[in-house]
Amino acid sequence: MKTGDLIRALAADSEIRLRPPGQALVLALIPGVAIALGLFVAVFGLRPQIVALLGEPRLLFKLCLAAVLIGLSGALVLRLVRPGADVRSAALLLAVAPALLAAACLAEIFAVPSNEWGQRLLGANALFCLKSIPFLSAAPLVAIVLALRNGAPEHPALAGAGAGLFAGAIGAAFYAAHCPDDSPLFVAAWYTLAIAIVTVIGAVAGARLLRW
Amino acid sequence: MEKVNSREARWVGLMRAAQQGDRAAYHSLLFELAPFIRGAIGRRWGRFEGIEDLVQDVLLSMHSVRHTYDPQRPFTPWLMAIARHRMADNARRYVRKVRNEVNVDEWPETFSAHEPNYLDEGPGDVQSLREAIAKLPVGQRQAVEMLKLQEMSLKGASAASGQSVAALKVAMHRALKALRAALGEERQG
Known part of the structure; x- marks a missing residue:
């Protein structure tokens, strides 16, 4: 085929049927998050007296940190799905979340006597946290990966990892509203590990599903 | 810029x-x-x-x-x-x-125009075919030699040998059957 013929054929097909990546992501997240919310209500439920506890700085920090991670990883995913977008700055900005967490851990270490550190780190529900966050992240992860398939990620595995991180942050935000362990030490150990699991799952899925 | x-x-x-x-x-x-x-x-x-x-x-x-x-x-x-x-x-x-690609300057042809004409090439064993023809009864051998080896027409062969066209056809048919049997046996053996 001559290139000129191809150009004419492509120009004749100029109408765009697919949504821009941002729109596609939001549209996919609506059912994804709705399912996660349904599972949260059905299986976990809000922590008793959570509204009264909102003044508690550790709980507040945990919820805010999850929100920050959702924002940063969402921005990263939007970059990853667009060819030629500046991924690096969004990835570097992601370091804000672990930095905040590290600062909170330091504060906790100063605020709490050292014989309580171990108990704060292990909390009451470590293994339950490890299972619950991936469980609550599953539907958002499927939604995000499906939305990314509609885009053009330059690096499929990386985009999948970004999707996993984003979904993990959403799952963690839900779980944080249930989990009674508020110490930054617990969050640093178990939330991080759980989100890392979802990220790895996302990367593996991305490497297979996000090629184009 | x-x-x-x-x-x-x-x-x-x-x-x-x-x-x-x-x-x-x-x-x-x-x-x-x-x-x-x-x-x-x-x-x-x-x-x-x-x-x-x-x-x-x-x-x-x-x-x-x-x-x-x-x-x-x-x-x-x-x-x-x-x-x-x-x-x-x-x-x-x-x-x-x-x-996995091999570059060839000249594409090999699947059908060559010459090959069928080379008697000493091809699938069969030419020597054993000659021997088998020599062993045929006289009438059949004549028919093979005239019709196949010399490529004479049925009429021409009939005139040359004095046999009728029908007799030549029958002899040719039997000769081919005998040759096929002889060569087939040899191949198996």
Whole structure:
């Protein structure tokens, strides 16, 4: 085929049927998050007296940190799905979340006597946290990966990892509203590990599903 | 630099219009992009046969993901990211293909015009065929020699041998059957 013929054929097909990546992501997240919310209500439920506890700085920090991670990883995913977008700055900005967490851990270490550190780190529900966050992240992860398939990620595995991180942050935000362990030490150990699991799952899925 | 900037601005404008469904703008954009992509590929990989396929591949890829262009962002980095992605993919495929390919200057023909005429070539064992013919009864051997080896017509063979056409046909038929049996046995043995 001559290139000129191809150009004419492509120009004749100029109408765009697919949504821009941002729109596609939001549209996919609506059912994804709705399912996660349904599972949260059905299986976990809000922590008793959570509204009264909102003044508690550790709980507040945990919820805010999850929100920050959702924002940063969402921005990263939007970059990853667009060819030629500046991924690096969004990835570097992601370091804000672990930095905040590290600062909170330091504060906790100063605020709490050292014989309580171990108990704060292990909390009451470590293994339950490890299972619950991936469980609550599953539907958002499927939604995000499906939305990314509609885009053009330059690096499929990386985009999948970004999707996993984003979904993990959403799952963690839900779980944080249930989990009674508020110490930054617990969050640093178990939330991080759980989100890392979802990220790895996302990367593996991305490497297979996000090629184009 | 000035030239590059004005080109970038023009492409952004054309692509924005194209995303709004402006066919003419999209056509002129693609028309400008083809040589640009060809040049970029040439600079990266050198000129080679099949470069046009790669150019078309990049144009097609760009077309299929054209909704991912953000009209607020520069156009060229977006395009080049797609081209890089497609070229890396193609390089892999090309290497895989070439590895199993043999180049031939002259294509071998499946049917050669000469081969059927070479008696001492071909599947059978010519020596044993000759011996088998020699062992045939006189009438059958005559028929084979005249009709097959000398390629005489039935009428000509009839005139030469004094046998009727029907008798020659029968003799030929029996001879072929005998030869087939003789050669078949030999092959098995």
